[in-house]
Amino acid sequence: MALLSLARIGLAFVLGAAAASHAVADPPAAKLLFKSGFEGEIALGSPVMYGNGAWQEIAGTDRETGFTWPPKIWRGATGRFQLIAGEREIVKSPAALREYMYNEIQTVAGRDGKPTRALYSAVLKSVRGARRNTDATQNVFHLLPSPGEQGDLYASYWLKLQPDLLERMTAAKWAGRVITDWKTGGDYRVILSVFGDRAGKRLYWNLRGDNVANGGLPPQIFWELTNTSVPVPVGEWFRVEVFVRRSGDADGRVWVAIDGRTLFDRRGPNLGVDKLPWNRVMVFLNYSTHQELPAYQWVDDIELWDGFPRHASAH
Numbered sequence: 001m002a003l004l005s006l007a008r009i010g011l012a013f014v015l016g017a018a019a020a021s022h023a024v025a026d027p028p029a030a031k032l033l034f035k036s037g038f039e040g041e042i043a044l045g046s047p048v049m050y051g052n053g054a055w056q057e058i059a060g061t062d063r064e065t066g067f068t069w070p071p072k073i074w075r076g077a078t079g080r081f082q083l084i085a086g087e088r089e090i091v092k093s094p095a096a097l098r099e100y101m102y103n104e105i106q107t108v109a110g111r112d113g114k115p116t117r118a119l120y121s122a123v124l125k126s127v128r129g130a131r132r133n134t135d136a137t138q139n140v141f142h143l144l145p146s147p148g149e150q151g152d153l154y155a156s157y158w159l160k161l162q163p164d165l166l167e168r169m170t171a172a173k174w175a176g177r178v179i180t181d182w183k184t185g186g187d188y189r190v191i192l193s194v195f196g197d198r199a200g201k202r203l204y205w206n207l208r209g210d211n212v213a214n215g216g217l218p219p220q221i222f223w224e225l226t227n228t229s230v231p232v233p234v235g236e237w238f239r240v241e242v243f244v245r246r247s248g249d250a251d252g253r254v255w256v257a258i259d260g261r262t263l264f265d266r267r268g269p270n271l272g273v274d275k276l277p278w279n280r281v282m283v284f285l286n287y288s289t290h291q292e293l294p295a296y297q298w299v300d301d302i303e304l305w306d307g308f309p310r311h312a313s314a315h
Helices: 002-021 094-098 165-169
Strands: 032-036 048-050 053-056 058-061 078-084 101-109 115-123 138-144 153-161 174-184 189-197 202-210 221-227 237-245 253-258 261-267 278-282 285-289 295-305
Touching: 053 094, 058 078, 078 101, 094 101, 101 138, 115 138, 115 285, 153 174, 165 174, 165 189, 165 202, 174 237, 202 253, 202 261, 221 261, 285 295
Parallel strands: none
Antiparallel strands: 032 295, 048 053, 053 078, 078 138, 101 115, 115 295, 138 278, 138 285, 153 237, 153 295, 174 189, 174 278, 174 285, 189 202, 202 221, 237 253, 253 261
8 A cells, every 4th residue: 555655646746747748838927018097297299280180299208107208019119199180171270170189187186186187188079060070080199010020919098088978979870989099001990989879868888890901901890899787987097908919810809998998808819811010009089970060088097018017807
């Protein structure tokens, strides 16, 4: 019996050692790429006009985090605002553009009730003064990465949507308000939206993978998901989290959480026909379709990581 017991102990030791030698190592800790709550000498530049819109720079160093605007998440990447006054309207000056939309950094009550600096974004009217946005009038912050050395990206920020969003999103039969929008150079888009349903007098979430990325391709929806169980917060701060891993195989992933609750976790391929890299990552933006205007919101405490940080919601 003693010899048998020793043999069993020896066998267990050998098997344990073999299992340890084949164990999968823990993934490396995620790296923080950018973090800012707009604290310090962060400022918006004057819009630089072109055709039907303008580019607007943001610059300065966050005194609490040490990161400098704009984010440079990958080598060669930068970021700036694009303000587009519709597809046909031509505005000739920053003053004329401000009649349509503007951005500013405001001091407001934060999610803990204490004063905080946050980005305020407003779209006041659409083409020819229309009070319902039907012509791509939008106020967008672009991350503009270089084609090479891209990887996983996790984005988190706090968002506060206007308190009358339900009424303005249900005035028409249907309306959409984009929360985040990631595009390649023309063959793939991931877009998270809030939809308004007049018949149901409700707001709900929609996530879609398609090829509507300004590449001139015939429109194609690859996959689409909705969530009507997690409420859309209005008039209060809530946390937005998005993680994307690009792949042509089963390990591709698009994950979204709101206030710590997973909205969507879509696994599978997420490359377009030409396998193009990201060239516009609109982490936050103010863009709606059929919403009664004005459309406005606040954004604060942005974080960008190359993977899930330890404080990310359960994933």
